[in-house]
Amino acid sequence: MRSTLLTFAFLLNTAWLFSQDDVFSNKTNLALEKVIRDYPNRFQNIRGDMISQHAREAEYKTTISVPGASYCSIWKYTVANNDTYNWTCTTFNSPNFMQARAKFKEVYDQIENTIIKIEGQKPFILNAQYRTPTDLHSMNLISFELLPQTEEMKNLKVDLSLEKESNIWKVKLNVYEGERRLSSPTAAVQ
Numbered sequence: 001m002r003s004t005l006l007t008f009a010f011l012l013n014t015a016w017l018f019s020q021d022d023v024f025s026n027k028t029n030l031a032l033e034k035v036i037r038d039y040p041n042r043f044q045n046i047r048g049d050m051i052s053q054h055a056r057e058a059e060y061k062t063t064i065s066v067p068g069a070s071y072c073s074i075w076k077y078t079v080a081n082n083d084t085y086n087w088t089c090t091t092f093n094s095p096n097f098m099q100a101r102a103k104f105k106e107v108y109d110q111i112e113n114t115i116i117k118i119e120g121q122k123p124f125i126l127n128a129q130y131r132t133p134t135d136l137h138s139m140n141l142i143s144f145e146l147l148p149q150t151e152e153m154k155n156l157k158v159d160l161s162l163e164k165e166s167n168i169w170k171v172k173l174n175v176y177e178g179e180r181r182l183s184s185p186t187a188a189v190q
Contacts, residue, residue, distance in 0.1 A: 100169030
């Protein structure tokens with residue numbers, strides 16, 4: 001009887017550990033980890049062909065996207081001979097705010113407390129406080145902190161947003177340096 005109980009306890013513990021692994025290992029946070037790993041390289045290893053170019057900005061295809069995303073790209077902005085980059089991924093589009101809000105929460109749950117491991121550095125965790133979006137605002141934003149913050153990653157930002165564009169609610173995931181920019185040919189600092 002004792003042997004059966006020990007075996008049952010071991011199996012239960014193993015099942016619990018595997019279920020915890022599913023919480024911390026999903027395709028959204030795996031894609032996000034790959035993007036963040038390439039941040040020190042200015043997204044060079046995940047940047048594909050150029051899509052468009054304007055006076056101070058260029059858009060590139062990305063080799064990393066979130067499963068089910070409708071559009072992902074990398075933007076390069078040049079200001080005062082200084083280049084900054086933004087990886088952006090639209091994970092969901094809908095005219096229905098409640099559906100978009102549910103997807104926003106789902107993406108948040110997938111990336112909250114993601115552990116990022118970059119070779120040669122200590123692992124860090126993405127952390128943010130969830131705030132329920134409201135349709136009274138055309139932009140709902142959650143900014144994630146990287147804990148602990150390192151010198152090399154101090155300018156890295158990770159945001160999750162729920163934005164209304166032309167009566168369509170879009171859930172977007174952004175990884176960027178410096179100030180947040182809108183991902184369009186007429187990008188503006190927010």
